[in-house]
Each structure stands twice: as structure tokens, then as C-alpha cells.
Amino acid sequence: MSMLVRRSLSSSLASPSSISISKAIAAATLQKRGLATVSDKPFTITTPPPAPYAHNVTTKPPKAALKLKSGEVFHGTSFGANIPVSGEIVFTTSLVGYPESMTDPSYRGQILVFTQPLIGNYGVPGLFKDQYGLLKYFESDRIQCEAIVVNDYATRYSHWTAVESLGEWCARHGVPAITGVDTRAIVHILRDQGSTLSKLVIGDDAVNENFNKIPYTDPNTRNLVSEVSTAVPVSYNPYGDIKIAVIDCGVKHNILRSLVKRGAAVTVLPWNFDFNRISDQFDGIFISNGPGNPVKAMETVQHLRKAINTYKRPMFGICMGNLLMGMAAGLDVRKLRFGNRAHNVPALNLLNGKCQITSQNHGYALVDDKFPPSWRKFYVNVNDGSNEGIIHKTLPYKSVQFHPEAKGGPEDTEFLFDEFIDRIRSEKVQREGTKFFVPETIDQQTTRVA
Structure with missing residues (x-):
């Protein structure tokens, strides 16, 4: 007898009462575990549940613009500090670890471009220390890079260690951030012509492409x-x-x-x-x-x-x-x-x-x-x-x-x-x-x- 026939016979021999009891037990078990259960009744949410981790999407973010010293300009929106900065623009192809990268002292004076498209989806953890007195989730006690450039900033984050969003963290440390730019195009330029200097401006200066308020700053001329x-x-x-x-x-x-x-x-x-x-x-x-x-x-x-x-x-x-x-x-x-x-x-x-x-x-x-x-x-x-x-x-x-x-x-x-x-x-x-x-x-x- 084939497996398909055996399954069909066992299904036909099962009584309706045993089936309903089994469903009741399964539903009760799932509810205890806090899992979703399937229901034939329509279910709609009239008001969305509160999400303390959600970025305030009702506030329209200011415009931001990035200009490379070689002349290329990229427009996007700001999600960090609203201040202009200048530095050496570099890129990382790492897929994870933006809190560690941004607090790495080796990125001092640099504008960091993430090639990973989605950044910020797991938020930013707190300043927790381990048994040795060292930070568990950061490589130093502050953001070290001058600014960050991403393709798609996640306005909503979710992670059990997160205490704030990436945008809130950047704003608190006075670090500008721009999203909505073609990071692939930036990487192609840097790969072909080499690392260069760049400026990042926010607000009306970004709309009008006014980059003259700050000079190009080369961090490699300083003792970083x-x-x-x-x-x-x-x-x-x-x-x-x-x-x-x-x-x-x-x-x-x-x-x-x-x-x-x-x-x-x-x-x-x-x-x-x-x-x-x-x-x-x-x-x-x-x-x-x-x-x-x-x-x-x-x-x-x-x-x-x-x-x-x-x-x-x-x-x-x-x-x-x-x-x-x-x-x-x-x-x-x-x-x-x-x-x-x-x-x-x-x-x-x-x-x-x-x-x-x-x-x-x-x-x-x-x-x-x-x-x-x-x-x-x-x-x-x-x-x-x-x-x-x-x-x-x-x-x-x-x-x-x-x-x-x-x-x-x-x-x-x-x-x-x-x-x-x-x-x-x-x-x-x-x-x-x-x-x-x-x-x-x-x-x-x-x-x-x-």
C-alpha cells in the first residue's frame, strides 16, 4: 500500500470529534506560546499598535547633498545632524556591523559610504560594558567617522539590544547622514579614480548646491x-x-x-x-x-x-x-x-x-x-x-x-x-x-x- 493511500485511509477513519479536539489542543498550545493562529473570521486593525522604535515619519526630513572634489554631486535626504562637514570619502563593502564600523577610530576624519543598501534596520545598542569594563557593542565611546552615506535608511528598527535609531544616534553625536543616493555610482567613481575629498551639506544649501561655506578638508594632513x-x-x-x-x-x-x-x-x-x-x-x-x-x-x-x-x-x-x-x-x-x-x-x-x-x-x-x-x-x-x-x-x-x-x-x-x-x-x-x-x-x- 502506498504512502498516499495509507494517509487517505487514516484521514477517512478519523472521527469528526477527534479532529475538533486536536484542533482545540493545537490552538491552545499556539496561544500559550504567543504564536499566531489561523481564523476564518476577518480581522482588521483600526489603529496601528504603538511602535516606540519607529522614526517620526510625520516630520519631513531636510534635503542633503554630497559633492566630491572631482565634481560629482549626489542629492538625498538627511537623517542625522544638520551640520555641514568635509572629509575623505571612502567605502566599505561590509554587510553588517555599522555600529562597530562607525565607532572604529580608524575611520576618524572620513565620510563613510556603505555599499550594503539597507542600513539602520537593527538600530543602535546602548553603552553596555562587559566584565572587563570594555564596551560590548562599540569599538570606542563615540562615533569616529565624519558622516555616513547610505542608499536606504531604515526608519523602523528592531533588535533586542537596540535603544535608539541610527538617525537619533547620529544626531546626538553631531554626525550628518544622507540617504537616498546611488551608493553604487559613488563606489564606481572611487574605485576608478581613487579616494577623494568630499563635502556634505544640509537644508537650503543642499537644495541650492551651495558648498562654499566649508572648504575641502584632508584629514590625512593631521596627526589623527x-x-x-x-x-x-x-x-x-x-x-x-x-x-x-x-x-x-x-x-x-x-x-x-x-x-x-x-x-x-x-x-x-x-x-x-x-x-x-x-x-x-x-x-x-x-x-x-x-x-x-x-x-x-x-x-x-x-x-x-x-x-x-x-x-x-x-x-x-x-x-x-x-x-x-x-x-x-x-x-x-x-x-x-x-x-x-x-x-x-x-x-x-x-x-x-x-x-x-x-x-x-x-x-x-x-x-x-x-x-x-x-x-x-x-x-x-x-x-x-x-x-x-x-x-x-x-x-x-x-x-x-x-x-x-x-x-x-x-x-x-x-x-x-x-x-x-x-x-x-x-x-x-x-x-x-x-x-x-x-x-x-x-x-x-x-x-x-x-
Whole structure:
């Protein structure tokens, strides 16, 4: 007997009463779980339910206009702060993680274009901290980019961590935002001619295309690292078994989390602090990511150059840290045509031949045509052939241009933190030996009361 025949017979043998009981039980179960049930009765909503997460759509947003220094103008509407700004316009192809990207200090001074069409649909979370005192959902305590450009801003958001809309967040931080523009056209221009400067104006200036009130501002002429670095030393997880100094060139909170959650005691130092004076207090040194032109951070390069010759303990750099480490080793830097800002960039490990997908955000790269005798290439970008990392041939120094900590993006290269921490612990054991805790024993006979 076929399955179809068996199902037909079982259906015909079922009594009407058993069917109605089954329906009643199923309906009651669904109602308990808060799920929708099917009904033959028409159901209409006379007034929509309150939606505290909904943007006030009754207020007509002001016009906004974006002008590239190359002459192209794009019109849209504003959903952020109503102030004009200027900066370097760049694009990211990341699909998720706009709160993390916008708070990444590496975007300082830049107008950020999202190629993902729909932005803002899951709102913005609150400033919650984890057990280490680090922000859970942001990479710093403020929006770092100058403005954002999106194709379609979601006026209604929904997420269990959200406390406000993207537009409200931008307005509160004084960051302009424009929606309704052809971001694909902008990316084509930047891809073909390279990154350029741009202006964003709001209101009547946008309608009249009046861009003369503000000049074109090139953030790469400023020392952006000094703007985002800590001014005083800050400690996290002070009771960790190994001590790491983090040279703060604009460090992301998830980088710090990647170190402290592996048991390290971390001390964040200002970008221009001469850590060589106290380097013997640390088991390892980490050089962080950061914004802008690395040539503006030559003080850090000088300190690293001295450390390369004298420190001998593990050092690891990420993004800006790779550029500064390379400059300290004797390499030059160059500005990329439009940079690498994405969550899906393939990087080839030249030591083992493995290709890993990485998260990236940088506009400069090391010139690695000729290498100093003691150094070699570590990673290379599969897409454009640019440098993605360097490693010392004999000493425990290495750095990568991409972001192993992601946030957002793939975690394929997070193992680099494990290698860094394991190397630090291994060398500390070799220096100091293994320390054991021996509990104090008390002779019971001596403690008896006569």
C-alpha cells in the first residue's frame, strides 16, 4: 500500500470529534506560546499598535547633498545632524556591523559610504560594558567617522539590544547622514579614480548646491593618531598572569578584549609614550590599529626602532601597528588607490600557504618590494597583491594589516592572538621558571589546646 493511500485511509477513519479536539489542543498550545493562529473570521486593525522604535515619519526630513572634489554631486535626504562637514570619502563593502564600523577610530576624519543598501534596520545598542569594563557593542565611546552615506535608511528598527535609531544616534553625536543616493555610482567613481575629498551639506544649501561655506578638508594632513589615542595610561584585568603594553594608536575595544579574555593584564599607553623606559615591566608589546597617515606618527616609529634592537620579547601589531612596525624595520609606506575596507578580503599566509578571509580597514600599505635582511613577508592580499603582514626571521616580532579581532567580520585569523599570548607565556616560563603555589601546612599536634 502506498504512502498516499495509507494517509487517505487514516484521514477517512478519523472521527469528526477527534479532529475538533486536536484542533482545540493545537490552538491552545499556539496561544500559550504567543504564536499566531489561523481564523476564518476577518480581522482588521483600526489603529496601528504603538511602535516606540519607529522614526517620526510625520516630520519631513531636510534635503542633503554630497559633492566630491572631482565634481560629482549626489542629492538625498538627511537623517542625522544638520551640520555641514568635509572629509575623505571612502567605502566599505561590509554587510553588517555599522555600529562597530562607525565607532572604529580608524575611520576618524572620513565620510563613510556603505555599499550594503539597507542600513539602520537593527538600530543602535546602548553603552553596555562587559566584565572587563570594555564596551560590548562599540569599538570606542563615540562615533569616529565624519558622516555616513547610505542608499536606504531604515526608519523602523528592531533588535533586542537596540535603544535608539541610527538617525537619533547620529544626531546626538553631531554626525550628518544622507540617504537616498546611488551608493553604487559613488563606489564606481572611487574605485576608478581613487579616494577623494568630499563635502556634505544640509537644508537650503543642499537644495541650492551651495558648498562654499566649508572648504575641502584632508584629514590625512593631521596627526589623527594623536586625536584618538589615550592621554593617560589605562589598565584592564590587572591581575592577569602576563603583562602586555598596548601602544594606543586608536585601539578598538575588541582588540583589548581579545587580549584580556586570554588572561593578559593590559596597560594602554599613549601613542607617543617611550615605552622602552619601562619595557622590562612587560612580557609583550602590542601596537594597535589607528587612523590616517602613518608618517604622522614618527615618534612611535622611533620608539619601535629602538625596541626592535633591544626588547627581544614578543611584539605584535595590527593595521596601523603593521605600518609602524614596518617603518621601524626600514620599509616605506604608500597610499592605496581606494583602500581595503571589507569583511571578506582573502589574505595568503606565505609561511604555510593557507588563505584566510579577513576583516580590513586601511588606506595605506607597506612597500615590500625590498625587505631588510632580518625580515620577510608574512601575509599578502590575494586581491591586489598589497602587503598584509611582516615577520622577523629570528626574533618574536610580527604584525598584520588586517583585523584578526574582527568585530565585525570573520574570525578566521583570531588564532594569531593565541599564538601571541602562547609565545609570551612560553618565554616568561623560560625566563622565570614555572611558579607553583604550595599551601602552608600546620602540624595538628602543635595546634591542640592542652
